[in-house]
Amino acid sequence: MIDFRLDDKQLAIQAKYRDFTARWITPNARKYDLLAEFPWEVVKAAYKEGIMNGPLPTKFGGNGYSLIEGAIAAEELGAGCIGIGIGIEANTLALTPLLLAANEEQQKRFYGMIHEQQGVAAYALTEPNAGSDVQGIKSTAIRKGDKYIINGHKRFITNAEVSSFLTVFALTDPDRGSRSLSAIVVPTDSPGIEMKPHMLKMGQRASVQNEIIFHDVEVPVANLLGEEGHGFLIAMKTFDRTRNGVGSLALGAARTAYETAMEWSKKRIQFGKPISQQQIIGFMLADMATNIEAARSLVWRAASAFDHGDKKASMYSAMAKLYASDMAMKVATDAVQVMAGDGYSQDYLVEKIMRDVKLNQIYEGTNQVQRLVISKSIMK
Ligand SMILES: Cc1cc2nc3c(=O)[nH]c(=O)nc-3n(C[C@H](O)[C@H](O)[C@H](O)COP(=O)(O)OP(=O)(O)OC[C@H]3O[C@@H](n4cnc5c(N)ncnc54)[C@H](O)[C@@H]3O)c2cc1C
Structure with missing residues (x-):
């Protein structure tokens, strides 16, 4: 059956996000456009009011939204300011690989960290020579004992400078190229991470993007999501x-x-x-x-x-x-x-x-x- 009318739950989501946008996003849209800074006050309010991490399961502090519910919510955020909206939504981008591939221990550890800190995470895929062509990724994560040693260069990474961790995509076996692309969680305070100042850009200035260079960054093998080569x-x-x-x-x-x-x-x-x-x-x-x-x-x-x-x-x-x-x-x-x-x-x-x-x-x-x-x- 095709029915474009929203049900009661969907209407409630729409009303909740519309109300939050009217109080927190629209009034701050110009301010953050001019400041070009991450809108922490709005993100903290979003956590307080149950706006963050909508599509994540409730056991990980989300609202367990279906994609249609997420679409209804995101339209309301975008109606206020896409830049602030992406500050909120990019968290979902970074956390979705965990939803897809993390084991229970990892989900507890990393979702727990984000929720406890009421923080954000970043999704680190793009590189200077690998934009549209993801298979051109050159960053490496070479296993040594129970650690991966990460080297490489990412750019345009949304929320990076304010994030608790990065979901990094890197090659675990450079000889196998992109067939060894793997997803690994890297805490942002790890020694060896060089975070460049965020880029200046045309619009969506409330969301921040950084270039990141990894110099022999060590992370436990226990931070690998899924299996090597599943990246x-x-x-x-x-x-x-x-x-x-x-x-x-x-x-x-x-x-x-x-x-x-x-x-x-x-x-x-x-x-x-x-x-x-x-x-x-x-x-x-x-x-x-x-x-x-x-x-x-x-x-x-x-x-x-x-x-x-x-x-x-x-x-x-x-x-x-x-x-x-x-x-x-x-x-x-x-x-x-x-x-x-x-x-x-x-x-x-x-x-x-x-x-x-x-x-x-x-x-x-x-x-x-x-x-x-x-x-x-x-x-x-
Ligand atoms: C503000 C901002 C935020 C971002 N946030 C993130 C993030 O959080 N995490 C992350 O990993 N990345 C992020 N990105 C990176 C973004 O996904 C890439 O910029 C995008 O995928 C394009 O890559 P590129 O800029 O290198 O362009 P290129 O790949 O160099 O493309 C240049 C042009 O060539 C075209 N083109 C390329 N290949 C083809 C093809 N095969 N056929 C036809 N046309 C083609 C493109 O459409 C484009 O017009 C962000 C980028 C920006 C600008």
């Missing part, structure tokens, strides 16, 4: 679960851009009438509203495919990320155009949203890479 699969299965969240955040931001432009256009009088009554503006707003609805349908479709174990869930998740982020970029750009000079000014959030949503077309696999995933899937 590529863990990384890809993680994205299958989280890409939908990237689409949902973009969807929320597009909604805010559209609503702002809509309200503004009703009040702005030019040539003796509100500009919303100019047909060309009305059509732009109509397209925005239509494309937002279409993206939400696809995001929910993808989440539902995942929740029901559909074999094509990975393809739908790529479609949702691709479509929702491209849609958000177009809607945000059009919202700035509708509001013209006001849209371009910092008096409103639409210029920030336009800068923010650009990134959703890039991280967790660029939209070109999503098209590769989709084309491979449809050609099968």
